[in-house]
Amino acid sequence: xxxxxxxxxxxxxxxxxxxxxxxxxxxxxxxxxxxxxxxxxxxxxxxxxxxxxxxxxxxxxxxxxxxxxxxxxxxxxxxxxxxxxxxxxxxxxxxxxxxxxxxxxxxxxxxxxxxxxxxxxxxxxxxxxxxxxxxxxxxxxxxxxxxxxxxxxxxxxxxxxxxxxxxxxxxxxxxxxxxxxxxxxxxxxxxxxxxxxxxxxxxxxxxxxxxxxxxxxxxxxxxxxxxxxxxxxxxxxxxxxxxxxxxxxxxxxxxxxxxxxxxxxxxxxxxxxxx
Ligand SMILES: C[S@@+](CC[C@H](N)C(=O)[O-])C[C@H]1O[C@@H](n2cnc3c(N)ncnc32)[C@H](O)[C@@H]1O
Numbered sequence: 001x002x003x004x005x006x007x008x009x010x011x012x013x014x015x016x017x018x019x020x021x022x023x024x025x026x027x028x029x030x031x032x033x034x035x036x037x038x039x040x041x042x043x044x045x046x047x048x049x050x051x052x053x054x055x056x057x058x059x060x061x062x063x064x065x066x067x068x069x070x071x072x073x074x075x076x077x078x079x080x081x082x083x084x085x086x087x088x089x090x091x092x093x094x095x096x097x098x099x100x101x102x103x104x105x106x107x108x109x110x111x112x113x114x115x116x117x118x119x120x121x122x123x124x125x126x127x128x129x130x131x132x133x134x135x136x137x138x139x140x141x142x143x144x145x146x147x148x149x150x151x152x153x154x155x156x157x158x159x160x161x162x163x164x165x166x167x168x169x170x171x172x173x174x175x176x177x178x179x180x181x182x183x184x185x186x187x188x189x190x191x192x193x194x195x196x197x198x199x200x201x202x203x204x205x206x207x208x209x210x211x212x213x214x215x216x217x218x219x220x221x222x223x224x225x226x227x228x229x230x231x232x233x234x235x236x237x238x239x240x241x242x243x244x245x246x247x248x249x250x251x252x253x254x255x256x257x258x259x260x261x262x263x264x265x266x267x268x269x270x271x272x273x274x275x
Pocket of ligand 1: 050051052082083084085086087088089107108109110113132134136139147164165166167170171
């Protein structure tokens with residue numbers, strides 16, 4: 001997210017330039033840690049593809065932990081990573097999948113992120129990556145397909161677990177509905193979908209760090225001039241969409257982006273179980 005004081009300047013640039021500039025800023029901030037710590041030196045540069053704050057491997061371990069805690073991941077399951085970015089979750093899941101015999105597929109709209117994943121995880125047959133050329137104003141502005149027509153690059157009922165970490169925070173509500181339906185199709189019956197979102201509720205629809213403003217009747221954004229930089233959706237609408245997509249039940253956990261957190265993550269967390 002662009003700091004408020006920089007927005008008058010950054011709004012002159014196309015969205016993807018703004019995102020790359022934010023990535024470059026992250027890279028500069030990471031230099032002291034990279035100098036001291038070999039683990040941090042092994043991280044991709046954020047200017048290539050900016051997926052947010054947090055160390056690459058540390059976030060990977062955190063995401064793997066989420067799947068262990070909320071989806072029973074033990075290395076034997078097949079895992080679909082929607083909007084995998086530069087493969088932080090793949091890095092966290094890698095060793096357990098190699099030992100357990102499970103398979104992982106990550107896909108993303110960013111060709112450079114998928115190129116990076118393929119290079120980083122070359123020689124790991126249990127990890128595969130696919131590029132989906134869907135248009136996104138920040139991440140893939142020249143994409144050839146619309147998100148509302150997105151078809152996931154996998155067969156039906158191929159996966160036990162799906163993950164979308166910090167992806168629905170960059171999609172409009174109609175796109176979220178499409179992605180929920182595609183995810184339900186990709187999961188086996190009883191499969192679990194772990195995803196994060198900003199689930200806006202009366203009295204919890206803004207915070208000092210995420211000062212959401214009206215966007216449309218279903219959603220709010222931090223920055224109306226770059227609405228997909230950080231977008232939240234009304235909790236009631238999200239939960240109706242989860243049920244309509246074919247999930248039988250779900251659990252909800254509030255993240256620390258606003259007061260009232262009841263788990264360790266920043267964004268709100270859903271764990272939906274495919275009917
Ligand atoms: C904040 S990053 C999170 C990346 C990754 N999940 C992680 O936690 O490291 C959001 C990711 O969603 C991807 N993305 C955006 N729109 C998408 C879409 N319609 N389909 C798939 N991925 C998308 C972006 O390219 C980006 O990699």
